[in-house]
Amino acid sequence: MTQWTKAELARRKDGGSESMRAIEKDILPVLGEVALVDLKRAMVVDVLDKVVERGARVMANHLFSDLRQFFNYAVARDWVEAHPLAGLTKEKIGGREKARERYLSEEEIIELKQRLPAANLLHTTELAIWIMLSTCCRVGELSQSRWEHLDLDQGSWFIPGSNTKNAKDHNVFLSDFAKAQFLALKTLTGDSAWCLPARDDQGHVCLKSITKQIKDRVRDEPLSNRTKATGALLLSGGAWTPHDLRRTGATMMGELGVIGEVIERCLNHVEQNKLKRIYQRHELKAEQRDAWRRLGDRLALLLAAEGQENVVVGRFAKRA
Structure with a gap:
């Protein structure tokens, strides 16, 4: 597995660290001492089934994908004669993964503001x-x-490709609302090179820190040695994650009249149509700037609307 890790996993954006963490947690303790040629399908599937049984279906599917890639690598080098997972699909392991559709309604955004003081979050996380x-x-x-x-x-934020999911540089035009949040953040962390520094200021905050803080506050039962503010951020529409905020912002843009192509650019999505990707180079920068402005203005209005009756708050309809 070491050779595969260096040849394949190392080329991933995170160097394969997330995959190896899962493999070391669930696979190696059970199968690490079994010779590769002795591995049988039932042995591997049994381990994956146990991951599913603890409620980690998505993790089971990720492990399945990594193991399938590993065995393809092994078969190509004659380390094994047959692929023990051949013919299996994710649907037969963790099940089909449904795309999340959760987004916050405008009422929930106001509710979120009302709930934050009791959540005992770091101000930087707020x-x-x-x-x-x-x-x-x-x-x-x-x-x-x-x-x-x-x-x-100038109201701009450059996100280098090394930090984006698709490895593509991204420029965000900051609305007055977004700029105000960054200015407030700078009063707290401006002495650091990082907008959200780690406690020792030797790097950025852990990539899972914000997600964990929010998850702890929308769960039903508290975990040991974690915050007691359980449920403090559980909104009327149910649990939510940081990624749902991204979906919410995009949905709001659509409700505010921004066309889909512009929203996709604001999300830094790659055009799926190859011909369009090759020949349509117009970046729609002015339109993106206007989209972020509309979103920021609406958020500013909503968060200033608490207790005011002259602001109409509506739920978003699901888009086809």
């Missing part, structure tokens, strides 16, 4: 929530951001 919502960025992109990549005078 600001991160509003930044993610108003910029539609991913939590990892914000967690790894540096102050040198922000121009708060």
Whole structure:
């Protein structure tokens, strides 16, 4: 497995660290001493079934994908004669993974503001929530951001490809609302190179920190040695994650009249149509700037609307 790790996993964006963490946790303790040629399908599937039994279906599917790639690598080098997972699909392991559709209604955004004081979050995390919502960025992109990549005078945020999911550079035009959140954050962490520094300031905050803080506050039962503010951020529409904020921002843009192509650019999605990707190079920067402005203005209005009757708050309809 070491050779496969160096040849294949090392080429992944995270160097394969997440995959190896899961393999070391669930696979190696059970099968690590079994010779490769002695591995049978039932042995591997049994381990994956136990991951499913503890409720980690998505993790089981990720492990299945990694193991299938490993055995393809092994078969190609004659380490084994047959692929023990040949013919199996994710549907037969963890089941088909449904795309999340959760987003926050405008009422829930106001509710979120009302609930935050009791959640006992780090103030930097509170600001991160509003930044993610108003910029539609991913939590990892914000967690790894540096102050040198922000121009708060011009209202722009450069996210290098090394921090994005698709390895493509991304420019965010900051609305007045988003800029205000970053300015508030800078008063707290401006002495660091990182917008969200680790406690020792030797790097950025852990990529899972914000997600864990929020998850702890939307779960039903508290975990030992974790916050007692269980349920403090559980909204009327149910549990939510940082990535749902990105979906919420994009949905709001659509409700505010922004066309789909512009929203896709704001999300830094790659055009799926190859011909369009090759020949349509117009970046729609002005349209993106306007989209973020509309989103920021609406959020500012909503968060100032508490107790006011002259602001109409509506639930978003699901888009086809």
